[in-house]
Amino acid sequence: MIVGIPKGLLYWKYGPGIEAFIKELGIKYIVSPDTNQDILDRGVKTCVDDACLPVKIFHGHVHWLKDKCDLIITPRIMKVAHREFICPKFCGLVEMLKNSIEGLPAITEAPANLETREGIFRWFLTLGRILNCSRRNIINAHEKALYFFENESSGYNDLDFPLKVALIGHPYNIYDSYANMNIKNKLNKLDVGVITEEKLQKEEIEEKIKRLYKKPFWNFAKNSYGAAISLYEKSAVDGIIYISSFACGIDSIVIELIKEEIRDFPFMVLKIDEHTGDAGMDTRIEAFCDMLERRMYFENKCAQSREYGYSCKGII
Template sequence: MKVGLPKGLLYYRYHPFFKTFFEELGAELITSEDTNKKVMDAGIRCCTSEACLPIKIFHGHVDALKNQCDLMVVPRIMKVSNNEYICPHLCSLPEMVVHSMDHLPPVTYQSLYFNSQKQLFHWAKDVGKLITPKRSAIEIAFNHALDRQANYKRTIDQSQYSYKILLVGHDYNLYDKYVNMNIIRKLNDLNLGVISSDSIGNGILNKYIKKLPRKPFWYYYRQAYGSAAFLIEKGEIDGIIFISCFSCGIDAVITEAIKDDMSSLPLLLVKLDEHSGDAGLDTRLEAFSDMLARSNTHHKKRRI
C-alpha cells in the first residue's frame, strides 16, 4: 500500500513519527517535494480563499500526491500539549481537504493528540488497521515511531554571528523556506544569527510561563513567551523577529501579547502571504539589522 504524506503544516514537526509508523507497518511512504510555485498555485486554486497561506500550501501538497497513493495522511492534530490549544484549522483539516478537492484517495480522519500517548495510540490503532490486521505489528510500529519522534530535535541555534535574533513562529513558517522566502539565510547574510522559538526545552518554558497571570490558551503563545522571556533574561538575544501568515487569528492575539510583554527589545513582525517579490521583506530585515548595528556604535556590545 502506498501512503501519501503531504509536506505541509506540522509535517515539519512530526515527520519522524509518521514516517517511522507507516514504514514499519510495511507501507510505501511517498512524501511530496519541498514547497514550490507549482505546489502553491495548486493549493490556491483548490482551497477556500479565506484560509491562511500554510493551509493553502498543504492543499497543494495533497494535490501533488493524490494520484500516487492509496491512502492520504491528513493529520487532524487536536493538541500538542495539555490544556492548550493549537489551531482550529488543524482540527478540521480532513474536512477542509475533502470538501475542496476531487478525486482523492481515502484520507485519515482520526484525531491526533500529541500530548497523550494513550490517546495517540487510538489514532495509530485505527489508521494502522487500514494497512495491517495485526495489532502487535501496529503496537511495535507505534512505539518505534514515538522513540524516533522523541529523539528528533530540529532546532536552530547559531552563535557565530555578531548579533542574535529570536525567530518566533509556527513550525511551518520557520522551516518552509518557500513560504518564509529563506528568511534565515537572509538574516545570516545581514550578519544576524538565529535562535528559533522551538529550540527551548519544555522544562524551561514551564518555568517562565509561571510568570504569566494565567496559563496560556494557545500552545504557540507558550512557546513564544517562554523562549523570549528566557533568552532576554539570559541576555542572549538582541532582538525578536516574529514571522506570521496573513489572516492567522491565533497570531493576531499572540503578536500583540508578545509586543506588550517584550517591549524591552526591538521586535519586528513579518507578515507572509502569496507575495513572491521579496523586496518588501529585504527592506524590513535590512532596516532591522541597521537599527541594531547603529545603536551598537553608542551602546556597549553585549557579546563577542
C-alpha cells in the same frame, strides 16, 4: 498500497515520526516535495480564500499527492499538550480537503490527541489497522515513531555569529523555507544567527507563562510567548523576529503580549501570505539587521565610556 505524506503544517514537527512508522511497517510511501511555486499555486486554486497561507500550502501538497498514492495521511490533530489546543482549522482540515479537492483518494480522518503516549498509540493503531497491519507490527512500528516524537532534533541554534535573533512563530512558518522566503539563509548572509524555541527547555517556557493573568488556551501561543520572553531575559539574542501568517488570530494576541513585556527591545513582525514577495521582505530584514548592528556599536561605545568614567550622552 502507497501512502502519501503531505509536507506541510505539522509535518515539520511530527513528519519524521510518521515516516518512521510507515517505513517500519514495510509500506511504500511518498512525501510531497518541499513547498514551491507549483505547490502554492495548487493550494491557492483549491483552498478557500479566507484560509491562512499554511493551510493553503497544505492543500497544495495534498493536491500534488492525490494521483500518486492510495491513502493520504491528514492527521486531525486536536491536542498536543494537556488542556492546550491548537488552531481549530486542524480539527476541520479533513472536511476542508474533502470539499475543496476533487478526485481525492482515501484520507485518514481519525482524531489525533498527541498529549499522551496513550493518545499517540491510539492514533497509530488506527492508522495501522487502515493499512491492514497486525497489532504486533503496529506496536513495534509505534515504538520507532515514538522516539522521534519525544526526541525532536529540529530547531536552529546559530551561536557562531556576532548578532543573533530569536525566530518566533508556528513551526510551519519557521521551517518551510518557501513560505518564509528562506529567511534563515537571508539572515545568515547578513552575519546574523538564528535561535528557535526548540533550543529551550520546556520548563523555561512554562516559567515565563506563569506571569500572565491566564495561561494561554493555545499551545503555539504559549510556546511563542514563553520562548520570546525567555530568550530576551537571558540576553541570548539581540532582537526578535516574529513570522506570522496573515489573518492569524492567535498571532495577533501573542504579538501584543510580547510587545508589552519587551518594551523597546528590537522586535519585528513579518506577515506572510501568498502575495508576499522577496523584495519587500529583503528590505525589511536588511533594515532590521542594520539597526541591530548600530545598536550593538553604540552599546559598546557606551560601555567603553562608562569604563573610563565618561557619560554616554551624545553617543546614544
